[in-house]
Amino acid sequence: xxxxxxxxxxxxxxxxxxxxxxxxxxxxxxxxxxxxxxxxxxxxxxxxxxxxxxxxxxxxxxxxxxxxxxxxxxxxxxxxxxxxxxxxxxxxxxxxxxxxxxxxxxxxxxxxxxxxxxxxxxxxxxxxxxxxxxxxxxxxxxxxxxxxxxxxxxxxxxxxxxxxxxxxxxxxxxxxxxxxxxxxxxxxxxxxxxxxxxxxxxxxxxxxxxxxxxxxxxxxxxxxxxxxxxxxxxxxxxxxxxxxxxxxxxxxxxxxxxxxxxxxxxxxxxxxxxxxxxxxxxxxxxxxxxxxxxxxxxxxxxxx
Numbered sequence: 001x002x003x004x005x006x007x008x009x010x011x012x013x014x015x016x017x018x019x020x021x022x023x024x025x026x027x028x029x030x031x032x033x034x035x036x037x038x039x040x041x042x043x044x045x046x047x048x049x050x051x052x053x054x055x056x057x058x059x060x061x062x063x064x065x066x067x068x069x070x071x072x073x074x075x076x077x078x079x080x081x082x083x084x085x086x087x088x089x090x091x092x093x094x095x096x097x098x099x100x101x102x103x104x105x106x107x108x109x110x111x112x113x114x115x116x117x118x119x120x121x122x123x124x125x126x127x128x129x130x131x132x133x134x135x136x137x138x139x140x141x142x143x144x145x146x147x148x149x150x151x152x153x154x155x156x157x158x159x160x161x162x163x164x165x166x167x168x169x170x171x172x173x174x175x176x177x178x179x180x181x182x183x184x185x186x187x188x189x190x191x192x193x194x195x196x197x198x199x200x201x202x203x204x205x206x207x208x209x210x211x212x213x214x215x216x217x218x219x220x221x222x223x224x225x226x227x228x229x230x231x232x233x234x235x236x237x238x239x240x241x242x243x244x245x246x247x248x249x250x251x252x253x254x255x256x257x258x259x260x261x262x263x264x265x266x267x268x269x270x271x272x273x274x275x276x277x278x279x280x281x282x283x284x285x286x287x288x289x290x291x292x293x294x295x296x297x298x299x300x301x302x303x304x
Contacts, residue, residue, distance in 0.1 A: 145191025
Protein backbone atom coordinates (compact mmCIF):
# COMPACT_ATOMS: atom_id res chain seq x y z
CA UNK A 1 0.00 0.00 0.00
CA UNK A 2 1.54 3.29 -1.14
CA UNK A 3 1.41 6.02 1.52
CA UNK A 4 2.09 9.73 1.15
CA UNK A 5 2.83 11.19 4.59
CA UNK A 6 2.10 14.82 5.52
CA UNK A 7 3.31 16.37 8.76
CA UNK A 8 5.64 18.94 10.28
CA UNK A 9 6.51 18.89 14.04
CA UNK A 10 7.93 16.28 16.39
CA UNK A 11 4.68 14.35 16.95
CA UNK A 12 4.45 13.85 13.18
CA UNK A 13 8.10 12.78 12.99
CA UNK A 14 7.47 10.10 15.62
CA UNK A 15 4.51 8.83 13.59
CA UNK A 16 6.56 8.77 10.38
CA UNK A 17 9.34 6.81 12.07
CA UNK A 18 6.81 4.25 13.27
CA UNK A 19 5.16 3.53 9.94
CA UNK A 20 8.57 3.31 8.25
CA UNK A 21 9.65 0.75 10.85
CA UNK A 22 6.39 -1.11 10.14
CA UNK A 23 7.51 -1.46 6.54
CA UNK A 24 4.83 0.68 4.91
CA UNK A 25 5.75 1.97 1.48
CA UNK A 26 6.04 5.72 2.10
CA UNK A 27 6.58 7.07 -1.39
CA UNK A 28 6.86 10.76 -0.48
CA UNK A 29 6.67 13.18 2.42
CA UNK A 30 5.01 16.59 2.49
CA UNK A 31 6.00 19.12 5.15
CA UNK A 32 5.86 22.86 5.58
CA UNK A 33 8.54 25.03 3.95
CA UNK A 34 11.76 25.65 5.87
CA UNK A 35 11.37 28.56 8.29
CA UNK A 36 13.85 30.95 9.96
CA UNK A 37 14.56 29.81 13.51
CA UNK A 38 16.32 30.97 16.68
CA UNK A 39 18.40 34.11 17.06
CA UNK A 40 20.41 33.58 13.90
CA UNK A 41 17.16 33.26 11.90
CA UNK A 42 18.72 30.55 9.75
CA UNK A 43 16.38 28.37 7.72
CA UNK A 44 15.60 25.21 9.68
CA UNK A 45 14.17 21.88 8.54
CA UNK A 46 11.01 20.57 10.17
CA UNK A 47 11.29 17.48 12.35
CA UNK A 48 9.50 15.50 9.64
CA UNK A 49 11.89 16.66 6.94
CA UNK A 50 14.84 15.53 9.06
CA UNK A 51 13.36 12.03 9.33
CA UNK A 52 12.44 11.90 5.64
CA UNK A 53 15.93 12.89 4.48
CA UNK A 54 17.53 10.40 6.88
CA UNK A 55 15.49 7.66 5.16
CA UNK A 56 16.12 8.95 1.64
CA UNK A 57 12.49 9.85 0.99
CA UNK A 58 11.41 12.51 -1.52
CA UNK A 59 10.31 15.69 0.27
CA UNK A 60 7.77 18.20 -1.07
CA UNK A 61 7.24 21.58 0.60
CA UNK A 62 4.50 23.56 -1.15
CA UNK A 63 3.11 26.66 0.56
CA UNK A 64 -0.39 25.37 -0.21
CA UNK A 65 -2.43 23.34 -2.71
CA UNK A 66 -4.11 26.21 -4.51
CA UNK A 67 -2.39 25.68 -7.84
CA UNK A 68 -3.51 22.84 -10.14
CA UNK A 69 0.15 22.04 -10.75
CA UNK A 70 0.78 21.31 -7.06
CA UNK A 71 -2.30 19.05 -6.88
CA UNK A 72 -1.28 17.29 -10.11
CA UNK A 73 2.21 16.70 -8.70
CA UNK A 74 0.66 14.95 -5.69
CA UNK A 75 -1.77 12.95 -7.83
CA UNK A 76 1.14 11.71 -9.97
CA UNK A 77 2.52 9.93 -6.90
CA UNK A 78 -0.59 7.71 -6.99
CA UNK A 79 -0.90 7.16 -3.24
CA UNK A 80 -3.35 4.56 -1.97
CA UNK A 81 -3.76 6.62 1.20
CA UNK A 82 -2.55 9.97 2.50
CA UNK A 83 -1.65 10.01 6.21
CA UNK A 84 -1.67 13.42 7.88
CA UNK A 85 -0.29 14.29 11.33
CA UNK A 86 -0.04 17.95 12.39
CA UNK A 87 0.75 19.10 8.86
CA UNK A 88 -0.45 22.65 9.51
CA UNK A 89 -2.34 23.01 6.24
CA UNK A 90 -5.99 22.55 5.33
CA UNK A 91 -6.27 20.12 2.43
CA UNK A 92 -8.73 21.11 -0.32
CA UNK A 93 -11.25 18.66 -1.74
CA UNK A 94 -9.07 18.25 -4.84
CA UNK A 95 -6.42 16.65 -2.60
CA UNK A 96 -8.87 14.66 -0.48
CA UNK A 97 -10.20 13.05 -3.65
CA UNK A 98 -6.80 11.73 -4.79
CA UNK A 99 -6.17 8.54 -2.73
CA UNK A 100 -8.68 5.74 -3.35
CA UNK A 101 -8.46 4.58 0.29
CA UNK A 102 -8.88 8.10 1.65
CA UNK A 103 -6.97 10.70 3.62
CA UNK A 104 -6.56 9.89 7.30
CA UNK A 105 -5.47 12.12 10.15
CA UNK A 106 -4.12 11.56 13.65
CA UNK A 107 -5.41 14.32 15.93
CA UNK A 108 -4.14 14.89 19.48
CA UNK A 109 -7.49 14.83 21.28
CA UNK A 110 -10.51 12.60 21.77
CA UNK A 111 -12.70 14.07 19.06
CA UNK A 112 -15.13 15.74 18.82
CA UNK A 113 -13.54 17.50 21.83
CA UNK A 114 -10.81 20.02 21.09
CA UNK A 115 -10.90 20.41 17.35
CA UNK A 116 -8.27 22.88 16.22
CA UNK A 117 -4.58 23.70 16.43
CA UNK A 118 -3.83 23.36 20.18
CA UNK A 119 -5.84 20.35 21.41
CA UNK A 120 -3.56 18.84 24.03
CA UNK A 121 -2.59 22.26 25.43
CA UNK A 122 -6.23 23.18 25.99
CA UNK A 123 -6.93 19.83 27.61
CA UNK A 124 -4.27 20.75 30.20
CA UNK A 125 -5.43 24.38 30.48
CA UNK A 126 -8.96 23.17 31.20
CA UNK A 127 -7.78 20.74 33.85
CA UNK A 128 -8.92 17.59 32.03
CA UNK A 129 -8.07 14.30 33.70
CA UNK A 130 -7.70 12.41 30.42
CA UNK A 131 -7.13 12.97 26.72
CA UNK A 132 -5.89 10.88 23.82
CA UNK A 133 -5.51 10.64 20.08
CA UNK A 134 -8.06 10.09 17.33
CA UNK A 135 -7.67 8.50 13.90
CA UNK A 136 -10.20 9.88 11.44
CA UNK A 137 -10.94 10.35 7.78
CA UNK A 138 -10.31 13.90 6.64
CA UNK A 139 -13.15 15.97 5.25
CA UNK A 140 -13.51 19.56 4.08
CA UNK A 141 -14.20 20.84 7.62
CA UNK A 142 -11.48 21.08 10.25
CA UNK A 143 -11.19 17.94 12.41
CA UNK A 144 -14.80 16.99 11.63
CA UNK A 145 -14.29 13.75 9.69
CA UNK A 146 -15.57 10.29 10.58
CA UNK A 147 -13.71 8.63 13.46
CA UNK A 148 -11.91 5.37 12.77
CA UNK A 149 -10.43 4.71 16.21
CA UNK A 150 -9.22 6.40 19.42
CA UNK A 151 -6.68 5.76 22.17
CA UNK A 152 -6.98 7.31 25.65
CA UNK A 153 -4.42 8.31 28.27
CA UNK A 154 -4.68 10.00 31.69
CA UNK A 155 -3.18 13.45 32.24
CA UNK A 156 -0.94 13.70 35.30
CA UNK A 157 -1.88 16.34 37.87
CA UNK A 158 1.47 18.09 37.39
CA UNK A 159 2.08 17.08 33.75
CA UNK A 160 2.92 19.89 31.32
CA UNK A 161 1.60 20.16 27.80
CA UNK A 162 5.11 19.46 26.49
CA UNK A 163 5.46 16.26 28.49
CA UNK A 164 1.98 15.19 27.46
CA UNK A 165 2.83 15.75 23.79
CA UNK A 166 5.79 13.40 24.08
CA UNK A 167 3.44 10.66 25.27
CA UNK A 168 0.76 11.47 22.72
CA UNK A 169 3.35 11.21 19.95
CA UNK A 170 4.02 7.58 20.87
CA UNK A 171 0.32 6.88 21.32
CA UNK A 172 -0.46 8.54 17.98
CA UNK A 173 2.25 6.55 16.22
CA UNK A 174 0.73 3.32 17.53
CA UNK A 175 -2.73 4.42 16.43
CA UNK A 176 -1.53 5.39 12.95
CA UNK A 177 0.20 2.04 12.62
CA UNK A 178 -2.93 0.10 13.58
CA UNK A 179 -5.17 2.32 11.42
CA UNK A 180 -3.06 1.76 8.31
CA UNK A 181 -3.29 -1.96 9.03
CA UNK A 182 -7.08 -1.71 9.19
CA UNK A 183 -7.18 0.21 5.91
CA UNK A 184 -5.00 -2.40 4.24
CA UNK A 185 -7.38 -5.13 5.43
CA UNK A 186 -10.47 -3.14 4.47
CA UNK A 187 -11.57 -2.87 8.11
CA UNK A 188 -11.32 0.91 8.68
CA UNK A 189 -14.93 1.92 9.24
CA UNK A 190 -15.58 5.59 9.98
CA UNK A 191 -18.20 6.70 12.52
CA UNK A 192 -19.64 10.24 12.22
CA UNK A 193 -18.79 12.66 15.02
CA UNK A 194 -21.45 14.00 17.36
CA UNK A 195 -21.54 17.68 16.39
CA UNK A 196 -23.38 18.60 19.60
CA UNK A 197 -20.30 17.55 21.59
CA UNK A 198 -17.76 19.45 19.48
CA UNK A 199 -15.43 21.88 21.27
CA UNK A 200 -12.56 23.94 19.88
CA UNK A 201 -8.92 24.53 20.76
CA UNK A 202 -7.71 27.78 19.18
CA UNK A 203 -4.04 28.70 18.78
CA UNK A 204 -2.14 29.82 21.85
CA UNK A 205 -0.65 33.30 22.02
CA UNK A 206 1.40 35.39 24.45
CA UNK A 207 -1.64 37.32 25.66
CA UNK A 208 -2.50 34.17 27.64
CA UNK A 209 0.78 34.25 29.59
CA UNK A 210 0.29 36.78 32.44
CA UNK A 211 -0.88 35.14 35.67
CA UNK A 212 -3.89 36.61 37.46
CA UNK A 213 -3.28 35.75 41.11
CA UNK A 214 -6.95 36.39 41.91
CA UNK A 215 -7.77 33.11 40.20
CA UNK A 216 -7.74 29.81 42.17
CA UNK A 217 -4.40 28.06 42.65
CA UNK A 218 -5.55 25.09 40.57
CA UNK A 219 -6.54 27.31 37.64
CA UNK A 220 -3.15 29.05 37.68
CA UNK A 221 -1.40 25.68 37.98
CA UNK A 222 -3.26 24.49 34.87
CA UNK A 223 -2.22 27.69 33.08
CA UNK A 224 1.44 27.09 33.91
CA UNK A 225 1.24 23.48 32.72
CA UNK A 226 -0.81 24.19 29.61
CA UNK A 227 1.45 27.01 28.38
CA UNK A 228 4.64 25.01 28.90
CA UNK A 229 6.84 25.01 26.83
CA UNK A 230 5.25 27.88 24.84
CA UNK A 231 4.31 30.66 25.32
CA UNK A 232 4.92 30.06 29.04
CA UNK A 233 3.07 31.63 31.97
CA UNK A 234 4.58 34.87 33.30
CA UNK A 235 4.42 36.87 36.53
CA UNK A 236 6.06 39.88 38.15
CA UNK A 237 7.47 39.14 41.60
CA UNK A 238 9.39 41.70 43.62
CA UNK A 239 9.66 43.98 40.61
CA UNK A 240 11.17 41.30 38.33
CA UNK A 241 9.34 39.60 35.48
CA UNK A 242 9.61 35.84 35.34
CA UNK A 243 8.59 32.97 33.15
CA UNK A 244 6.99 30.41 35.43
CA UNK A 245 7.97 26.90 34.35
CA UNK A 246 6.80 24.63 37.16
CA UNK A 247 4.30 24.89 40.00
CA UNK A 248 2.39 22.70 42.44
CA UNK A 249 -0.78 23.34 44.40
CA UNK A 250 0.03 23.00 48.10
CA UNK A 251 -2.40 22.03 50.87
CA UNK A 252 -3.89 24.68 53.09
CA UNK A 253 -5.00 28.26 52.69
CA UNK A 254 -3.91 31.77 53.60
CA UNK A 255 -5.54 35.03 54.57
CA UNK A 256 -2.91 37.03 52.67
CA UNK A 257 -4.08 38.99 49.61
CA UNK A 258 -3.81 37.26 46.22
CA UNK A 259 -0.38 37.83 44.66
CA UNK A 260 1.39 38.09 48.02
CA UNK A 261 4.43 35.97 48.83
CA UNK A 262 3.49 33.49 51.57
CA UNK A 263 7.01 32.22 52.09
CA UNK A 264 10.10 30.58 50.62
CA UNK A 265 10.51 26.88 51.37
CA UNK A 266 13.19 24.34 50.49
CA UNK A 267 11.17 23.39 47.40
CA UNK A 268 9.75 26.68 46.13
CA UNK A 269 8.23 30.13 46.52
CA UNK A 270 4.68 29.97 47.85
CA UNK A 271 2.18 32.54 46.56
CA UNK A 272 -1.29 33.46 47.78
CA UNK A 273 -4.01 33.12 45.16
CA UNK A 274 -7.72 33.83 45.01
CA UNK A 275 -8.25 30.34 46.41
CA UNK A 276 -5.43 28.40 47.97
CA UNK A 277 -1.64 28.54 47.78
CA UNK A 278 0.54 27.87 44.74
CA UNK A 279 4.20 26.98 45.02
CA UNK A 280 6.53 28.06 42.22
CA UNK A 281 9.20 25.39 41.76
CA UNK A 282 11.00 26.51 38.57
CA UNK A 283 11.22 30.00 37.09
CA UNK A 284 13.30 32.16 34.78
CA UNK A 285 13.99 35.87 35.17
CA UNK A 286 14.02 37.99 32.01
CA UNK A 287 17.43 37.55 30.44
CA UNK A 288 18.35 34.79 32.87
CA UNK A 289 18.37 31.02 32.90
CA UNK A 290 15.81 28.60 34.23
CA UNK A 291 16.39 27.93 37.92
CA UNK A 292 14.86 26.30 40.95
CA UNK A 293 12.99 29.05 42.80
CA UNK A 294 14.82 28.54 46.14
CA UNK A 295 18.18 28.85 44.38
CA UNK A 296 17.16 32.06 42.63
CA UNK A 297 15.75 33.78 45.69
CA UNK A 298 18.71 32.83 47.90
CA UNK A 299 20.78 34.95 45.53
CA UNK A 300 18.07 37.60 45.06
CA UNK A 301 16.31 37.95 48.43
CA UNK A 302 12.81 39.39 48.37
CA UNK A 303 12.23 42.49 50.47
CA UNK A 304 10.11 41.88 53.52
